[in-house]
Amino acid sequence: MLRFTMRRLLQMIPTIIAVALLIFVIFSVVPGSFASSLMADGKTASDPELLARLNEQFGLDKPVYIRAWEYLSGLAHFDLGTSFRTREPVLDVINDRIWASLKLSIAAMVFAIVIGVPLGFIAALRPGSVLDSITMIGAVSGLSMPQFWLGLLLMYFFALVLGWLPSFGYGGGDLKYLILPAITLGVTPLALLARTTRAGVLEITNEDFIRTAHSKGMSNSRVIRWHLMRNVMVLVVTTIGLQFGSMMGQAVVIEKLFSWPGIGSLLIDSVSIRDIPVVQGTILVIVLWFLLINTFVDIIYAAIDPRIKQT
Amino acid sequence: MTDTPLLELKNLHVGIPKRDGYLDIVKDVSFSIMPGEAFGLVGESGSGKSLTALSLIRLLKKPLKVSKGQILFKGRDLQTLSDREMRGLRGERIAMIFQEPMTALNPLKTVGRQIAEMFVLHRGMGWAEAGRKAVDALASVKVPAPEERVLAYPHQMSGGMRQRVMIAIALACDPDLLIADEPTTALDVTVQDEVLKLIGELCAARGTAVLMISHDLGVIANMCQRVGVMYSGRLVEERDTYDLFAAPRHPYTKGLLGALPRLGTRHGAAGRQRLVDIDGLIKDREALLQEFCFQPRNTIRDPRLRADGAA
Numbered sequence: 001m002l003r004f005t006m007r008r009l010l011q012m013i014p015t016i017i018a019v020a021l022l023i024f025v026i027f028s029v030v031p032g033s034f035a036s037s038l039m040a041d042g043k044t045a046s047d048p049e050l051l052a053r054l055n056e057q058f059g060l061d062k063p064v065y066i067r068a069w070e071y072l073s074g075l076a077h078f079d080l081g082t083s084f085r086t087r088e089p090v091l092d093v094i095n096d097r098i099w100a101s102l103k104l105s106i107a108a109m110v111f112a113i114v115i116g117v118p119l120g121f122i123a124a125l126r127p128g129s130v131l132d133s134i135t136m137i138g139a140v141s142g143l144s145m146p147q148f149w150l151g152l153l154l155m156y157f158f159a160l161v162l163g164w165l166p167s168f169g170y171g172g173g174d175l176k177y178l179i180l181p182a183i184t185l186g187v188t189p190l191a192l193l194a195r196t197t198r199a200g201v202l203e204i205t206n207e208d209f210i211r212t213a214h215s216k217g218m219s220n221s222r223v224i225r226w227h228l229m230r231n232v233m234v235l236v237v238t239t240i241g242l243q244f245g246s247m248m249g250q251a252v253v254i255e256k257l258f259s260w261p262g263i264g265s266l267l268i269d270s271v272s273i274r275d276i277p278v279v280q281g282t283i284l285v286i287v288l289w290f291l292l293i294n295t296f297v298d299i300i301y302a303a304i305d306p307r308i309k310q311t
Numbered sequence: 312m313t314d315t316p317l318l319e320l321k322n323l324h325v326g327i328p329k330r331d332g333y334l335d336i337v338k339d340v341s342f343s344i345m346p347g348e349a350f351g352l353v354g355e356s357g358s359g360k361s362l363t364a365l366s367l368i369r370l371l372k373k374p375l376k377v378s379k380g381q382i383l384f385k386g387r388d389l390q391t392l393s394d395r396e397m398r399g400l401r402g403e404r405i406a407m408i409f410q411e412p413m414t415a416l417n418p419l420k421t422v423g424r425q426i427a428e429m430f431v432l433h434r435g436m437g438w439a440e441a442g443r444k445a446v447d448a449l450a451s452v453k454v455p456a457p458e459e460r461v462l463a464y465p466h467q468m469s470g471g472m473r474q475r476v477m478i479a480i481a482l483a484c485d486p487d488l489l490i491a492d493e494p495t496t497a498l499d500v501t502v503q504d505e506v507l508k509l510i511g512e513l514c515a516a517r518g519t520a521v522l523m524i525s526h527d528l529g530v531i532a533n534m535c536q537r538v539g540v541m542y543s544g545r546l547v548e549e550r551d552t553y554d555l556f557a558a559p560r561h562p563y564t565k566g567l568l569g570a571l572p573r574l575g576t577r578h579g580a581a582g583r584q585r586l587v588d589i590d591g592l593i594k595d596r597e598a599l600l601q602e603f604c605f606q607p608r609n610t611i612r613d614p615r616l617r618a619d620g621a622a
């Protein structure tokens with residue numbers, strides 16, 4: 001198991017290098033630079049000499065392949081470059097923001113799992129019941145509603161109308177501020193989880209080994225606990241992983257909407273001023289998160305399903 | 312063999328509820344099994360053997376129900392038992408082996424654990440003690456190296472081995488009746504005999520009565536004292552196995568016997584004698600209710616074969 005884990009982690013390295021390179025190349029071909037965006041703010045005159053000096057200062061005058069090489073070799077030492085704007089190491093800039101993002105993602109996922117999975121279970125055990133119908137209608141609405149709009153709706157209702165919760169901001173870590181953004185971000189995975197869980201339960205219920213379990217003289221609740229749960233979990237874990245992995249990416253808009261000081265809002269701010277090293281760094285973190293979660297899911301998968309060869 | 316039967320079916324009907332009563336698939340089946348006796352049930356695919364068997368342990372799937380008749384086990388009508396009482400019988404007094412060893416076991420649990428469940432359920436043992444008993448149970452079905460094999464998962468075993476595990480589960484609590492629904496049909500020919508012999512030996516040694524279901528008369532002839540022939544949901548003949556082979560009464564049974572390969576004759580392209588097949592197919596079930604039950608098979612016309620059973 002340990003060797004399997006190590007191997008899966010090592011297998012991430014080539015992917016990370018490829019992704020880092022790709023991100024770098026993309027941002028070296030997009031038009032606009034930090035220097036030109038500084039001048040476009042109206043305070044600085046459009047001066048070619050100044051532009052050249054600025055480019056030199058930020059190292060933007062060197063050829064792309066040299067900068068790419070410098071970037072990658074920096075990465076090997078966990079050096080993500082220096083922010084154009086604050087002149088701080090990108091790693092420090094991200095470090096200031098990542099914890100808020102992690103907090104939001106985990107809260108959203110916990111919300112989705114704790115409500116979505118039991119809901120799917122209950123719906124499946126009473127197919128066609130009122131609860132089942134409500135759950136499935138809710139799941140479809142949850143999936144089709146734009147998150148941005150849902151966020152605004154929640155903000156309007158719970159913050160402005162009822163005044164129960166703060167409408168936006170971090171509140172220095174006060175958990176009250178976490179509730180609305182976490183719910184907004186968690187609704188889509190919740191709906192998906194409720195649906196996959198329900199489908200999973202219905203699928204497993206029809207398996208032969210469930211009939212065997214009944215023929216042994218087990219009560220329904222024992223059949224569920226001993227034979228259904230874990231088999232359904234194998235199906236659900238995949239969905240949880242995919243949702244959790246892509247959550248940092250999905251959080252970008254939500255963070256901006258709620259002025260949540262995570263890497264999502266950092267990304268949007270940095271894009272607008274062409275602070276390329278920070279943009280690259282945040283995107284890399286988002287991708288890394290996805291890879292890490294998926295590797296983690298593979299490992300869990302191997303741990304609960306003996307049919308998967310641990311090679 | 313003069314005492315009361317262990318199991319007695321009286322005019323059993325199994326059907327699907329409809330607006331006006333039931334659409335019966337199994338019609339008017341009556342037979343009885345004495346303690347320790349091996350009773351065979353033959354019939355082609357779709358003749359209702361499995362439905363008859365499943366109704367005995369009340370595990371018919373959703374729309375199907377026992378629509379008429381009685382199932383007496385040790386004189387008690389199983390249909391009047393509460394769910395809890397029925398669970399006490401399942402696995403404990405009446406055990407069942409299914410056709411598909413590949414899917415009848417839970418892929419995520421070790422076979423040892425799946426055997427041990429029987430002792431936990433019906434003998435009130437803890438898992439540790441039940442685990443030790445599982446090793447004995449596995450040894451009793453002649454699985455080599457049972458101490459190691461209890462830790463194996465179903466996918467690590469061959470079909471024959473899995474069916475042995477199923478036998479170990481079924482016989483774990485020394486039931487009075489074992490229902491074996493085509494236990495060898497899905498197996499390799501070479502292991503079919505071993506598995507059948509194993510069932511025969513174990514049940515004979517423990518005095519367990521067997522309801523052996525098969526579409527293979529040869530299998531039945533080897534181990535059953537009496538045999539019932541099912542055709543299109545009805546029990547068309549019920550006799551001593553020896554008598555049946557010597558002088559089949561029902562035209563369908565004659566057909567079945569004619570389809571058996573016989574020692575000393577050669578079949579196939581180079582052979583002199585062809586295997587007899589029974590012409591025609593079982594027709595649409597609803598049409599059968601009105602029509603002659605055997606008429607579509609045009610080699611035989613016999614008024615005894617009317618679907619309503621009237622001679």
Ligand SMILES: Nc1ncnc2c1ncn2[C@@H]1O[C@H](COP(=O)(O)OP(=O)(O)OP(=O)(O)O)[C@@H](O)[C@H]1O
Pocket residue numbers: 327336354355356357358359360361362363372374375493526
């Ligand atoms: N849920 C159901 N709804 C309608 N028809 C059903 C249902 N379940 C089974 N049947 C039909 O009932 C008939 C009897 O089925 P059964 O499984 O008892 O046959 P069998 O004799 O065991 O055949 P086999 O040798 O293939 O196992 C079949 O024709 C089948 O199509």
Ligand SMILES: [Mg+2]
Pocket residue numbers: 360361362410492493
């Ligand atoms: Mg069958």
